[in-house]
Amino acid sequence: MIEEFHYQIPWRTSSAHPGRHLGRHSGGEHDFQGHAPLISRPEAHNIDVHASLLDPFQQYVVRTFRQRSVINVTVIADLSASMGFQNKMATLAKFTEQAAYSAARSGDHFGFMGCGADIIPEFYMPPRWYKGGTAELAESLRHYHPASTNAKGLLTVQEYCPRHRSLIFLVSDFHYPLQDIATLFDSLLKHDVIPVVMWHPDEYEQLPEWGLFTLSDPETGREKTLLMRPGLKKKIIQAFNAQREQLKHLFIRNGRQPFYLNDAFEADQMTRYFYEQ
Amino acid sequence: MPALPQTGEERAVDIALTYPWALLLLPLSLVPFFARQAKSLRYSSLSILPFDGLSFLFSNGVKLLTALVMLLLIVSLTKPYQKEQTVERMGKGAQIVILLDRSASMNENFAGRYFGGGASESKVAMARQLLSEFVLQRQDDFFGMVSFSTAPIHVLPLTQDKEAILAAIRATKTRGRGVTNIAPGLYMGLSYFSDIPVTGSRVILLVSDGAAKIDIDTQTTLTQLFHQNRVMLYWVYLRNKDSARLDTKPANINESTTPEYFLHQYFQSMGIPYRSFEAENPQALQEAIKAIGELENKPIRYTEKIPRKDLAETCYLWTLAGLFLLLLIKYFEVKTEQKLIKRYL
Numbered sequence: 001m002i003e004e005f006h007y008q009i010p011w012r013t014s015s016a017h018p019g020r021h022l023g024r025h026s027g028g029e030h031d032f033q034g035h036a037p038l039i040s041r042p043e044a045h046n047i048d049v050h051a052s053l054l055d056p057f058q059q060y061v062v063r064t065f066r067q068r069s070v071i072n073v074t075v076i077a078d079l080s081a082s083m084g085f086q087n088k089m090a091t092l093a094k095f096t097e098q099a100a101y102s103a104a105r106s107g108d109h110f111g112f113m114g115c116g117a118d119i120i121p122e123f124y125m126p127p128r129w130y131k132g133g134t135a136e137l138a139e140s141l142r143h144y145h146p147a148s149t150n151a152k153g154l155l156t157v158q159e160y161c162p163r164h165r166s167l168i169f170l171v172s173d174f175h176y177p178l179q180d181i182a183t184l185f186d187s188l189l190k191h192d193v194i195p196v197v198m199w200h201p202d203e204y205e206q207l208p209e210w211g212l213f214t215l216s217d218p219e220t221g222r223e224k225t226l227l228m229r230p231g232l233k234k235k236i237i238q239a240f241n242a243q244r245e246q247l248k249h250l251f252i253r254n255g256r257q258p259f260y261l262n263d264a265f266e267a268d269q270m271t272r273y274f275y276e277q
Numbered sequence: 278m279p280a281l282p283q284t285g286e287e288r289a290v291d292i293a294l295t296y297p298w299a300l301l302l303l304p305l306s307l308v309p310f311f312a313r314q315a316k317s318l319r320y321s322s323l324s325i326l327p328f329d330g331l332s333f334l335f336s337n338g339v340k341l342l343t344a345l346v347m348l349l350l351i352v353s354l355t356k357p358y359q360k361e362q363t364v365e366r367m368g369k370g371a372q373i374v375i376l377l378d379r380s381a382s383m384n385e386n387f388a389g390r391y392f393g394g395g396a397s398e399s400k401v402a403m404a405r406q407l408l409s410e411f412v413l414q415r416q417d418d419f420f421g422m423v424s425f426s427t428a429p430i431h432v433l434p435l436t437q438d439k440e441a442i443l444a445a446i447r448a449t450k451t452r453g454r455g456v457t458n459i460a461p462g463l464y465m466g467l468s469y470f471s472d473i474p475v476t477g478s479r480v481i482l483l484v485s486d487g488a489a490k491i492d493i494d495t496q497t498t499l500t501q502l503f504h505q506n507r508v509m510l511y512w513v514y515l516r517n518k519d520s521a522r523l524d525t526k527p528a529n530i531n532e533s534t535t536p537e538y539f540l541h542q543y544f545q546s547m548g549i550p551y552r553s554f555e556a557e558n559p560q561a562l563q564e565a566i567k568a569i570g571e572l573e574n575k576p577i578r579y580t581e582k583i584p585r586k587d588l589a590e591t592c593y594l595w596t597l598a599g600l601f602l603l604l605l606i607k608y609f610e611v612k613t614e615q616k617l618i619k620r621y622l
Contacts, residue, residue, distance in 0.1 A: 214318065227335045236327060
């Protein structure tokens, strides 16, 4: 069974399609907006008796409402070679499936973009209502071996994003220079971008205390031999924590706290993330 | 500017290669600095990992070691060797050619009986034993060896190699054959000295149990050769009880029945330093050899040739040691991602 999370947005969408989220357009009967004279809005069933009695001009006053609309939920995934570490792709597939399912359950549009050096056509799904079509995407993600040496395609995704402000989950390991990440966020300024950081414990916390091994970087092709010892492990964890701290500052400046995604991920964590905002 | 004289030490570093073309492979030893590791673990991104000095030193050390091992291997392939050298040495003693009688009668004991080739008290076995001891005592002497019976056999030229001369003496264990024919043996013994500079006293040590007639012409030539080469003669005469003595004139004097007496006369008449020892039993033989040992103790100067030395073996050994070290390092290396995690979990 696919787990589901609930997302909320602190902004009003300008989309005209009726949906679950706060919108800018008038209409509907749930989201109270204000009062208007009956003459301008001849909707007798909306007459507010109390407000009419208090009206200094002794006019009939009707309540006006804002319509609830759909939003676009888009998952933008970094599919560069570094994302091939351990089971990151499986985790990404799982998360994508849950996001698509949650969006469908909320009646929202779902889109997906996977980026290597460019947007990968196989992993491009324009924002639509996908009721059951995402299982295939998750399956192909699960079996995908990312090989791209960079994720420059991420900088072009804004051209393919919806016109309206939409909710974007930007999934990446963010092993890039902070400058590049800042540029990426600037290009997506119009949207509500939730940074989903995929770090695997094996990358830092679960490294062995002692050992001799050579690590290779799938993107640059460089190699590094490590003579592992507790001191060095501590240093690596510190480096990751420092990176985490810097990323946090960058993300908050762009409006959202980062969400850390690893293979122990549960959908409820995401729900809680939205409540905590 | 006059050329400096070459000394032994200077030539000690003379190293040459048998197959220099193998040096063409030398650039291969740089491969470790460029090649990728065969077993490297997939990681996400190295950019975030901090610089670690010890790891850096270690990994570069291993690369250097690998390069060194390859270098050594290539050098081993060229089969390097140290060139032949000559070393000048000072020694005490003489150049001694042992002229050993290998005639059939030497297989008998002093009583004139034959007990088989391996019998320990045969005359030749006794001579062998005592000569070996003699050689061992005389550390600085050169020894050569000729064994003779009907015809002489060139066994070993003058050498200081104790092992070789002892082996030559040991090699007389096979049964002797033929008759005692001294003149050709003496010729060959004398020929040993002809090519070598006179650096000390020269001795021919004739060990025989009999003699043979030497005709007048040969006698003259031999005398001449003895004088030319300045060679002394010591004759250890292994006498049977029934044989004639050297000094006393035998009763039935005849060149074919008592050649020993005539030979002794001839040796005395040559005008060279000559001594004879009559040995009738093992003890007497021992005393005779002891007397010779005391006689020759003059210092001599000589040069020794040290043969060329193969260095490839040493190179291979070092290569092997380096390879072993590398293997050890590889053994301790974590080779799979699974292992990396399992270790911790």
